[in-house]
Amino acid sequence: MNRTTLRLILVTVAVIGCVVWLISSGVKATGMQYMTVTELAQLTTPPRQDAFRLDGKVQAGSVVYDQKAPRLHFQMTDGKEAIGVVYEGLMPDAFADGREVVVEGSYRHADKTLHASKLVTKCPSKYEAEGLGKDRS
Amino acid sequence: MSEIGKLSLFLAFLCSCYAVGAFAVGLRSGMAGPLRSGRRAVWAVCGLTLLATILLVRALVARDFTYRYVAEHTSLDLPAMYAFSSLWAGQEGSLLLWLLILSAYGAAFLWCYRKRLDPFYDAVAMVVACVMIFFTSLLSFVSSPFRILATPPPDGNGLNPLLQDPGMMIHPPILYTGYVGFIIPFAFGVAVLIMNRTGTRWIEEVRRWTLFNWMFLGFGILLGARWAYIELGWGGYWGWDPVENASLMPWLVGTAFLHSVMIEQRRGMLKTWNIVLIVLTFELSIFGTFLTRSGVLTSVHSFAESDIGPWFMGFILVSGTIATALILYRKALLESENRMDAVVSREGSFLFNNVLFVALCFATFLGTTFPVLSEAVTGSKISVSAPFFNRVNVPIALALLMLTGIGPVLSWKRATGAFLKRNFLIPTFVGVLATLVCVPFGLRGVYPIVCVFGAAFVIAAIVMEFARGVQARKDVDAPSNPTSILHLVQKNKRRYGGYIVHLGVVMIFVGVLGSSVFQKEAHAPLQPGQSMAIGPYALTLDRVEDAQIQNATQTRAHLQVTRNGKRLGDMHPSKAMYTKSQQPMTEVALHSTAAEDLYLILGGVNDDGSASIQAYINPLVAFVWMGGIVMVIGTIICLADRMRLKREEKLLA
Numbered sequence: 001m002n003r004t005t006l007r008l009i010l011v012t013v014a015v016i017g018c019v020v021w022l023i024s025s026g027v028k029a030t031g032m033q034y035m036t037v038t039e040l041a042q043l044t045t046p047p048r049q050d051a052f053r054l055d056g057k058v059q060a061g062s063v064v065y066d067q068k069a070p071r072l073h074f075q076m077t078d079g080k081e082a083i084g085v086v087y088e089g090l091m092p093d094a095f096a097d098g099r100e101v102v103v104e105g106s107y108r109h110a111d112k113t114l115h116a117s118k119l120v121t122k123c124p125s126k127y128e129a130e131g132l133g134k135d136r137s
Numbered sequence: 138m139s140e141i142g143k144l145s146l147f148l149a150f151l152c153s154c155y156a157v158g159a160f161a162v163g164l165r166s167g168m169a170g171p172l173r174s175g176r177r178a179v180w181a182v183c184g185l186t187l188l189a190t191i192l193l194v195r196a197l198v199a200r201d202f203t204y205r206y207v208a209e210h211t212s213l214d215l216p217a218m219y220a221f222s223s224l225w226a227g228q229e230g231s232l233l234l235w236l237l238i239l240s241a242y243g244a245a246f247l248w249c250y251r252k253r254l255d256p257f258y259d260a261v262a263m264v265v266a267c268v269m270i271f272f273t274s275l276l277s278f279v280s281s282p283f284r285i286l287a288t289p290p291p292d293g294n295g296l297n298p299l300l301q302d303p304g305m306m307i308h309p310p311i312l313y314t315g316y317v318g319f320i321i322p323f324a325f326g327v328a329v330l331i332m333n334r335t336g337t338r339w340i341e342e343v344r345r346w347t348l349f350n351w352m353f354l355g356f357g358i359l360l361g362a363r364w365a366y367i368e369l370g371w372g373g374y375w376g377w378d379p380v381e382n383a384s385l386m387p388w389l390v391g392t393a394f395l396h397s398v399m400i401e402q403r404r405g406m407l408k409t410w411n412i413v414l415i416v417l418t419f420e421l422s423i424f425g426t427f428l429t430r431s432g433v434l435t436s437v438h439s440f441a442e443s444d445i446g447p448w449f450m451g452f453i454l455v456s457g458t459i460a461t462a463l464i465l466y467r468k469a470l471l472e473s474e475n476r477m478d479a480v481v482s483r484e485g486s487f488l489f490n491n492v493l494f495v496a497l498c499f500a501t502f503l504g505t506t507f508p509v510l511s512e513a514v515t516g517s518k519i520s521v522s523a524p525f526f527n528r529v530n531v532p533i534a535l536a537l538l539m540l541t542g543i544g545p546v547l548s549w550k551r552a553t554g555a556f557l558k559r560n561f562l563i564p565t566f567v568g569v570l571a572t573l574v575c576v577p578f579g580l581r582g583v584y585p586i587v588c589v590f591g592a593a594f595v596i597a598a599i600v601m602e603f604a605r606g607v608q609a610r611k612d613v614d615a616p617s618n619p620t621s622i623l624h625l626v627q628k629n630k631r632r633y634g635g636y637i638v639h640l641g642v643v644m645i646f647v648g649v650l651g652s653s654v655f656q657k658e659a660h661a662p663l664q665p666g667q668s669m670a671i672g673p674y675a676l677t678l679d680r681v682e683d684a685q686i687q688n689a690t691q692t693r694a695h696l697q698v699t700r701n702g703k704r705l706g707d708m709h710p711s712k713a714m715y716t717k718s719q720q721p722m723t724e725v726a727l728h729s730t731a732a733e734d735l736y737l738i739l740g741g742v743n744d745d746g747s748a749s750i751q752a753y754i755n756p757l758v759a760f761v762w763m764g765g766i767v768m769v770i771g772t773i774i775c776l777a778d779r780m781r782l783k784r785e786e787k788l789l790a
Contacts, residue, residue: 002476002477004477004478004479004480005476005477007480008477008480008485008488011480011489012488012489012492015489015492015496016492016496019496019499019500019529019533020527022500022528023500023503023529024532025519025523025528026521026525026528026529027507027519027525029524029528030522030525030528031507031519031520031521031525032519032520032521033517033518033519033520034508034519034520035518036516047583053522066744067662067740067741067749068662068747068749070660070749071741072336079750085406089739089742090723090740090749090751091740092478093298093299093370093720093721093722093723094720096720104520104522118284118522119522121378126748132205132208132209132286132290132294133286133288134286134287135205135285135286135287136282136285136286136287136611
């Protein structure tokens, strides 16, 4: 192996090392626990880390929307347990009772509320196969 | 009619199977007959798919609700052009579009090489036909667009309002043209390995096909960003959403290939690596389709989730394994002809460019699939989103920006100290100057400063390259300056086209920097007559009114807008309530200039009659779109260069 090859390998390894460091430190700093609503609601002690991502449905009748602020309160449920969510921002278009949503934010164990920094509403499945009945055989 | 559609797809399936068989027999025996027959079968697949597509489009436009697909995705009140574009609103139609573009690529490929009787091209067509088998069988047996309902409804479910946008008419076909097109480089790569092909002509051919697809994919990604900016109404255009990432990944690897292929052409190095990149690009574009369709990950774009995910995963595994096995089997073919002479050289810079592009793709892949991966490895699901991608990808992208300035001016083999000084003194000076000029305007932080420095550095380096070229030509013939630049580009389209692409990239960097770091936001409830201020703008609410449009009720706010006291005119952010789905849809009002966009959203009308207005100022966002156009122009210039192709021809003769 000549000197140039050695140098090339060294520099490449250094670059890859930097990238690996970026990724691992990035995960540590920005990673969120991805849990179900039930798992989070049944925690008895405050979690070590407060960044969470949750999937669930908007509980019917739980939505309180202050459009002027704008601030959105609702209960998120997976059918068993429910967790309060606060989101400071405009209500997404597809947001409604019973819709599937994904929220990311910090969880406060004291009042069992997730302060969401991101709220994504899955597109309603209405545009898919529902309600059209069977195929002709 | 639906029977004809089903039949044509089934025949397409049979023809693709036949094509693979005929090619295989022809290649083994060396007989011309089976090869000719195989080529005809590929043409037949293209014709049959076109027929099926026409039949489905006819049903969509006629709103023939006996078809399940039509009933699912259209309705009577849907404008005709959106009835047409609902061809790609759902899974079955999207797959049909995939197959249509795939078979069109197959046919275009055969047309391009119709005069070449070299069986190598038949081997390439055979690989394409193998992929055709996969898609025709999916459409025939798993996910047919021609399913008929037992009881047709009087009206259909309607099209998702988010997809009722002119951008959605062109974004998916253009993106698909890029995605699907990577089949041709992949097929070339696999055919080279199967046929144990030596020589360099195919490399130039692959480069040209890749460049073409890469241009469409990049342009498609930007159109998608533009659509998100206008339709999703959150003030931004890129959110590191899984589906966005899925389209970015093959683009990144494709970009790496377009650079490293130059080393292979020039020095005969990195052959294995290049084949790996080709294969990876194709697999990632299939993976992108898988992500969009499988519902494994949550995305704002997952319009159609379904159960065809495992099929795609299986296809990726099988094709990836075959390609890997072939690469290992033909190791001798991919032996490097040269060695790297120095780290600081053109080759060296390309090598790091490749490492960084692949790292960017790897980080994006990891972040996108992190919940699935972390659950498999540690048992607990961890998810990452935009902050992760910004933290990891921004520094890598900035390093690439710097390389964009450094790489092209480094000499091949070895760059000397005097050479470096001559080429980098002025760009460094320009970069520092630009940074110093920007600091009083509020430029803070390491990354923004590096970005401004890098952008100015690259532009200065490119301008110097052009100036040097013009100077060199002036010594030969002395025409006036503007035409000599044109002459220069014309004489070496590939090189200067590349610089123009780089210029577009710098513009996108500038646009992203401006709109992410310097974005301003304000919101307020306004009664008629009241005003709010954001930056130099003042917004006064005039009135809010309801209007009926074709398939929705629209609430429109009328706002008078002034900038530094000067009247700009009225803007109308609005909200449409779609009659069919009872889903509201925010319609953004946009005032664009090169310097900044004023972006207005109507949050809604409150109980007391006031209208909630959310306003953003997005500086320099227009540079992102203009940069995209510049990149396309640069790529077209590169594609116009047929010189190397001709040279390779001479070598063969």
